[in-house]
Amino acid sequence: MDSKRSCSTKKVSWNDLAFINNVISWSLEDIFDQDLYKNQVDSIGLSFDSAKQYLTSFVxxxxxxxxxxxxxxxxxxxxxxxxxxxxxxxxxxxQHD
Incomplete structure (x- = not known):
């Protein structure tokens, strides 16, 4: 995997394994990159149109x-x-018994 990916190429989608797959894919450089998800972390709204939208907002x-x-x-x-x-x-x- 390319460890020089920018945060814009680390798109997040929600499904059962998306979170685990994202974490497992990180290199050490990714872990130490304080800007890795900088452009994707927004404030979480107070209302949602669906359960999927609600869950996706927390990813x-x-x-x-x-x-x-x-x-x-x-x-x-x-x-x-x-x-x-x-x-x-x-x-x-x-001695082994």
């Missing part, structure tokens, strides 16, 4: 919130304490 803000949370979690993980394994040695002293 872009929910995608943006999910992207922001993933970005935050990745930043936290990258600053977490860690250790490097230099070598492993197989131990024959363990």
């Amino acid at each position: 872009p803000p929910l995608l943006e919130e999910t992207r922001a949370q993933l970005c935050s979690c990745i930043e936290i993980i990258s600053s977490s304490p860690h250790a490097q394994v230099f070598s492993l040695k197989h131990s024959h002293s363990l």
